Amino acid sequence: MSYAALKLSNEPARGLIDRFGRRHSYLRVSLTDRCNLRCGYCMPPEGITVTPKPQLLDENEVVRVASVFVRMGVDKIRLTGGEPLVRKDLDAIVARLGALPGLSVLAMTSNGITLGERAASLRAAGLNALTISLDTLKRDRFLDITKRDKFDAVMEGIEAALAAGYAPVKINMVVMRGVNDDEIEDFVAWAQDRPLQIRFIEYMPFPGNHWHSAGVVGWNEIRERLETRWKLAPIAVHPSAVAKEFQLVGHQGSIGFVTSMTDSFCGTCNRLRLTSDGNLKTCLFSPAEQSLRDIMRAGGDDAALEAQIGRAVGLKQAAHAPMEELARLGNRAMIEIGG
Numbered sequence: 308m309s310y311a312a313l314k315l316s317n318e319p320a321r322g323l324i325d326r327f328g329r330r331h332s333y334l335r336v337s338l339t340d341r342c343n344l345r346c347g348y349c350m351p352p353e354g355i356t357v358t359p360k361p362q363l364l365d366e367n368e369v370v371r372v373a374s375v376f377v378r379m380g381v382d383k384i385r386l387t388g389g390e391p392l393v394r395k396d397l398d399a400i401v402a403r404l405g406a407l408p409g410l411s412v413l414a415m416t417s418n419g420i421t422l423g424e425r426a427a428s429l430r431a432a433g434l435n436a437l438t439i440s441l442d443t444l445k446r447d448r449f450l451d452i453t454k455r456d457k458f459d460a461v462m463e464g465i466e467a468a469l470a471a472g473y474a475p476v477k478i479n480m481v482v483m484r485g486v487n488d489d490e491i492e493d494f495v496a497w498a499q500d501r502p503l504q505i506r507f508i509e510y511m512p513f514p515g516n517h518w519h520s521a522g523v524v525g526w527n528e529i530r531e532r533l534e535t536r537w538k539l540a541p542i543a544v545h546p547s548a549v550a551k552e553f554q555l556v557g558h559q560g561s562i563g564f565v566t567s568m569t570d571s572f573c574g575t576c577n578r579l580r581l582t583s584d585g586n587l588k589t590c591l592f593s594p595a596e597q598s599l600r601d602i603m604r605a606g607g608d609d610a611a612l613e614a615q616i617g618r619a620v621g622l623k624q625a626a627h628a629p630m631e632e633l634a635r636l637g638n639r640a641m642i643e644i645g646g
């Protein structure tokens with residue numbers, strides 16, 4: 308198919324197809340590197356130097372870059388952070404992104420702390436998929452992991468999300484051996500009568516997160532454990548899906564596994580990332596970044612943005628480095644990337 312035909316047929320433009328033939332249709336937009344929790348696997352213990360506000364993309368810049376990506380073939384945007392709910396102009400951003408023609412999924416990953424009051428209004432504004440992170444069902448342990456006593460607020464947020472009609476509400480649990488792996492079955496039982504999808508995430512290495520390979524609980528181990536109690540039936544998912552999903556027979560909820568460490572899924576990767584300071588990152592684990600903010604602030608037009616995006620996608624690597632090597636590679640802290 309010619310380049311012109313690709314554009315006419317509403318397929319992603321060549322700019323979003325990399326040299327391995329992967330079509331990038333999913334953009335993760337980090338809105339801030341600030342957060343009201345301090346999860347040890349994400350935020351380095353000494354904290355980070357938060358980006359001064361003038362260096363962050365403002366509302367208009369976020370919407371402009373997003374609209375360029377959507378014109379180039381992105382049909383799904385996930386808002387993340389840091390904590391996206393701490394961004395004061397979030398409602399306006401959601402409303403404007405939700406109105407972009409061609410965008411079918413506008414999702415958010417959040418720690419849920421202030422969702423109690425906001426889940427319904429965000430849905431009304433255009434958010435149509437919601438994931439809430441929760442690593443434990445025990446209040447004391449929540450404080451240990453996140454350094455903040457906010458367990459009840461998160462549970463309230465989850466209830467509000469269910470009441471607002473997000474279906475399913477996805478729950479992200481980073482499974483860490485010796486920290487919370489004794490709660491895997493409790494999470495599954497929690498989803499018995501609720502439309503939750505519990506996603507077990509393999510613990511990944513980032514600067515300052517004290518990752519060690521023995522802390523990773525591989526998805527096969529979890530699956531085998533669960534199969535002693537429940538019957539798991541695979542669910543068909545999007546070919547580029549991050550999670551392997553399963554229905555549990557007799558359960559309203561479902562489960563998913565994000566297997567980056569023991570069974571990576573780079574071959575079907577369709578994801579690009581925008582950091583809150585406006586850098587394009589073509590891979591979660593690659594230190595390579597290109598500034599889109601600087602092009603906009605230098606007066607560059609949308610064609611210049613498209614050209615820079617196309618160049619970056621053209622340089623994307625086939626896959627991430629092996630697990631042990633990743634821990635040694637330079638990268639931003641996870642809180643500065645957004646997952």
Ligand SMILES: Nc1nc2c(ncn2[C@@H]2O[C@H](COP(=O)(O)OP(=O)(O)OP(=O)(O)O)[C@@H](O)[C@H]2O)c(=O)[nH]1
Binds near residue numbers: 385387508565645
């Ligand atoms: N290795 C790797 N991990 C990813 C990628 N995208 C998301 N993750 C991780 O997957 C986990 C879940 O991320 P979410 O923010 O819930 O997003 P998602 O899995 O894309 O969500 P869905 O759209 O519901 O599939 C987090 O730990 C992310 O860091 C990716 O491209 N590569």
Ligand SMILES: C[S@@+](CC[C@H](N)C(=O)[O-])C[C@H]1O[C@@H](n2cnc3c(N)ncnc32)[C@H](O)[C@@H]1O
Binds near residue numbers: 348390417438480511
């Ligand atoms: C960086 S957070 C940002 C959004 C929001 N603050 C939240 O916690 O949901 C996005 C996702 O990345 C996950 N994450 C953070 N650090 C991780 C790590 N080291 N390994 C695996 N997942 C991680 C979090 O659990 C969360 O689900």
Ligand code: SF4
Binds near residue numbers: 389
């Ligand atoms: S995982 Fe989310 S809630 Fe926890 S420190 Fe990172 S950004 Fe904050």
Ligand code: SF4
Binds near residue numbers: 571578591592624
């Ligand atoms: S590690 Fe990089 S290439 Fe692999 S799935 Fe994640 S973002 Fe894509």
